[in-house]
Amino acid sequence: MSADASIRLAWGQIPSPGEVGSELERFAGRRMDRIIAIVVGVGSLALGVQALLAALGGMQNATFSQYLVIMLVFVPWALMLITCVIGRGMRVAAGVFASTYLIVLLLWPFVAIRAGADPADQPWIFYLVNVAGTATVVAFPLALQVAWVFVGPLLYGAVRLIQGGFQPEFWITTAFDVSFTLILGGVLVALGWMFRSVAAGVDDARGRAVASYADAASAAALEEERVAVAALMHDSVLAALISAERAHSDRERDLAVGMAREALTRLANAEASTLHEGNDTPVQIERIVDDLCSALAEQGVAPVVEQFGTGIVPDRVARAIALAARQAIGNAAEHAQARGLEVIVEGHGDTGLTVKVSDRGDGFDPDEVPADRLGIRGSILARMAAVGGTAAIESGADGTTVTLGWSAR
Known part of the structure; x- marks a missing residue:
């Protein structure tokens, strides 16, 4: 395979951002859950087959209730093994098996054979006590796992004593079986918790x-x-200055003005997604109002835009004022948490308009804004200068007011 083909293949296997967020965020945790499910499946298969053979071996004189109990245990057990192999539905199947096994333990005193019971021979349900415990490791949260470590073995011990009629010889063997299952179940739950904690730490790191x-x-x-x-601004400004210095005719002066306007527009749009200056098509100032209403909605603030008067401005002016006002609204929402935010658009007919964005934040000193921040210098001041408008910023302890203006004259 060529180098270009290898690169294209690797590039095609890179997951999308959505897949990264859903899959790689718990990469180690998912792998650890899968490993635990496989281990639980292998252990459940070994002990479950042993229990199944013991159950089938004692079915010579079995009743319908005993057949039903066997079905209640081994059908969910088989489904759990299948889900552990295919890797889907493991939690549900393991939870069903653990629940049905608990039900069978409660029913065991009513269906178990008591006459002639040998205390040295464990019933087939004994082999599944820790199988159900490991199933809780897959299916349930840690609190329920710990609860099962105590409830499952103790409940088995109770039903075993009931089956033996509480005879003294049953107490010794049952105590040994219960203590063994308690220790083994605690170790299994502790191992599952430890491995998952390590995987969670790896994912977090x-x-x-x-x-x-x-x-x-x-x-x-x-x-x-x-x-x-x-670099771009340096070249643009230098070219505009050279053109202005060498301009001797009206056409050359118009060209120098256009180059200066383009330089200012590029500076204003340096951090914005809208790079078009617009045209001179006249538009109503209501379009600016609608745009600023959308800006407020995007910031998640309640104030509305108040409009006074009417007016018509060129499309490029409306675009520049709307973007500059959007920047002012964003600054108010970020630095003043939109406290007392007010937006007023005042139209002056066909002579111009004024837009005011004010808040009641703590204020700031415009002269102390770092030189590399273009939010005010580029997106507000330069943008308004590019269309022949004005921008004034008044800020103090009572708040900040940004006034944008444009006049046809």
Whole structure:
């Protein structure tokens, strides 16, 4: 296989983001659950076959109730083995088997043969006490597993004594059987808990490592983007300045103005997904109102946009003002938690409009904003300058007000 084919094959096997979130988040935990299910299946098969042979060996004079008890135990047991092999439905099947076995234990005193019972010979249900205990490791949470470790063996001991008529010789053998199943069941539950805890720790460490790598990759990508934006802005501004210096005719001056506007637009759109400046098609300011209402809904805040008057502005102006106001709304939601957030759009007919975004946060000093942050300088100030508008920011202890304006004159 060629190198290109190998790369394409590996690329095609990379899971989608949804698959990563659902599968790799508990990668070790899922593998450990699968291993536990296989071990439970192997152990259940060995002890279950032994119990089944013992049950079939004593069916010469069996009654209907005894046949029913055997069916209640071994049908769910067989289903549990099948699910452990195919890897699906294990929890449900194991839970059904553990529950039906508990029911059989409760019914055992009524269906067991008491006459001639030998205390040295365990009944066939004894072989399944720890099988049901391991089934709880697959099916139930830790609290129920621990409860079964005590309830299952003790219940078996009670029904065994009832079967033997509480004769003294039954007490000794039953105490030995119960103590053995208690110890073995506790060890099995402890091992299952330990292995799952280790797997959970591995998944947690993997998750933190992936998150750290993602943060580092994001920071590196952001830094590269800032370097690229800085280089682009340097070239754009330098070209605009050279054109302005060499402009002697009206056409050359218009060209220099257009280049400056393009540079400002690129700066404004450096952190936005919308890269188009728009055109001069006149639009109603209601479109700006609708856009800002959508911005408030995206931030999950209750205030509505208040509109006063009407107006018509070019499409590029409406686009720039809406994006600049969106940035101001996002800043208010992030830094002031949208306290006292108000958005007012005031139209001045065909002469212009004004948009005010205010909040009641703690305020900030615009001069102290780091130079590499484009939220205010790029998305608000440069964007409004690119369309010949104005942007004013007033901030203090009582809150922050961002005023955006554009005039046809």
